[in-house]
Amino acid sequence: MNETRKPAARRRPNARGKGEQLREEIIVAAAQMLDELADDEALSLRAVARAVSIAATSVYLHFPDRDTLVLAVLQRCHEDLVKAGDAAATASDNPASALRARILAQAAWAQHHPGLYKVLHESKVHRRLGMPFKKVLxxxxxxxxxxxxxxxxxxxDDAAVVTIDLRTAVNGMLAQRINEPDLPWxxxxxxxxxxxxxxxxxxxPKPGVARLS
Structure with missing residues (x-):
């Protein structure tokens, strides 16, 4: 991101009760930046403030530090992944196709948001703060x-153990595709x-079954 560009015009203060709206705008702006940067350590709260046309102090009112903001973004990403998987599974006609649809939905999300997926699974924020919300997926x-x-x-078999094996393999596959895109995948x-x-x-699955676009 170009840090030398002219700052956007400062917006007027939010009316009473609009604090949650501003918080949402901050999360959306930070998510867009993280998807481009693919590195939470490179995110600047001042850059986020400029993107939302507010003073940096206004960001700190909602998020005391960068880690807190990154964690909020990653929780939103996880919620989106869960919703995408639920929607895909609901449209399936049996448990096997539902499981497959869930994994394909995860892969599609990673394909469309590679930077965010990378941060979600490789960020140091996970080690510093933890991400208990990941348990839902x-x-x-x-x-x-x-x-x-x-x-x-x-x-x-033990479904929990099988899930850990599957999760490890799928996340590894998606991470490698993001980090090494030039391999003949x-x-x-x-x-x-x-x-x-x-x-x-x-x-x-039989030939003709829906494929990842």
């Missing part, structure tokens, strides 16, 4: 894996299908 996936087992679509959906077959025990 793990729980959703565990439930989806268990549903496949209960329906006889996957071998009976196979189509993401084909790689995901292999992971679902090897780690969960699902039968590979």
């Amino acid at each position: 793990v729980e959703r996936t565990t439930t989806a894996v268990q549903a496949c087992m209960d329906a006889g679509l996957a071998p009976v 196979p189509p993401a959906d084909e790689q995901i299908d292999r992971l679902l077959t090897k780690l969960v025990g699902l039968t590979p």
Whole structure:
């Protein structure tokens, strides 16, 4: 981001009750910057303030430091990932296709927001502050894996352990695609299908099944 550009015109103070609106604008602006930077350490609260056309002190009223703002952005990203997975799974007709749809939705989100996905999983904020909200996505996936087992679509096993294996493989796959984009990667959906077959025990989808766009 060009730090030498002229500052935007200062906006008028928010009316009473508009504090949450300003907080939302700050989160949205920070998310856009993090997606471009792909590095939370490079984020500047002053740059965020300029993007929202407010004084830096106004940012500090909502977020006392950069880590707090980054954490708020990453929690929003996680919520978006959960919503995308839920929507995709709801449109599926059986537990196996629902699990596959969840993972494909995660991959699509990472494809569209590579910088944010990188920060979500590689940020030092995780070690400093922790991200307990990540448990929600793990729980959703565990439930989806268990549903496949209960329906006889996957071998009976410890769903929590299988989910950790699957999560590790999928996150690793997506992270490598972001960090090493020039490698001769196979189509993401084909790689995901292999992971679902090897780690969960699902039968590979038939030709013509929806693919990652």
